[in-house]
Amino acid sequence: MRLSGCRFYNSGEELNFSIFSDGICRAKHIESFVMNVLREIQVDVYEIAPAIGSRWVLVSQTNSDETIYKWFLRKGDEFLETEERDVPNRLRSEVLRRFPRLAAWMPTAA
Numbered sequence: 001m002r003l004s005g006c007r008f009y010n011s012g013e014e015l016n017f018s019i020f021s022d023g024i025c026r027a028k029h030i031e032s033f034v035m036n037v038l039r040e041i042q043v044d045v046y047e048i049a050p051a052i053g054s055r056w057v058l059v060s061q062t063n064s065d066e067t068i069y070k071w072f073l074r075k076g077d078e079f080l081e082t083e084e085r086d087v088p089n090r091l092r093s094e095v096l097r098r099f100p101r102l103a104a105w106m107p108t109a110a
Contacts, residue, residue: 003048003057003072003079011035011043020058020099023051050079056091058102069105 007030008017019025026049035041050057050072057072057079071087072079096103 001081003050003081006047006059006070006081008046008048008059008061009043010046011041014041014062014064015043016062017046018060019048020060020095020102021050021054022056022094022098023054025050025054025057050074054079056095058095067105 008027010016019027027046028049030045030047032042032044035043048057048059055074059070059072061068061070069084071082071084073082073087073091092106096106
């Protein structure tokens with residue numbers, strides 16, 4: 001999947017996302033809607049636009065108690081979703097240097 005086609009959701013503590021990258025990314029607000037689960041919750045929808053010179057974007061998505069991480073690596077002009085196992089160890093090491101708190105989640109880089 002292309003990063004340009006992904007949408008990310010925020011409604012406070014239960015549903016949110018964080019962006020990690022080697023450049024400044026812009027989160028652009030797309031829309032808002034109200035979701036009725038146990039109560040009315042406003043959900044804001046965003047898309048991510050990475051910096052022109054960025055090589056990678058890592059997005060952490062939290063839904064209640066579950067957090068998943070999605071890697072997007074530059075391939076030409078696009079950022080394509082990449083399976084964690086296919087991310088080079090050198091890149092994982094770079095991410096851990098920039099964002100040490102991710103060490104609890106990320107497998108040890110060689």
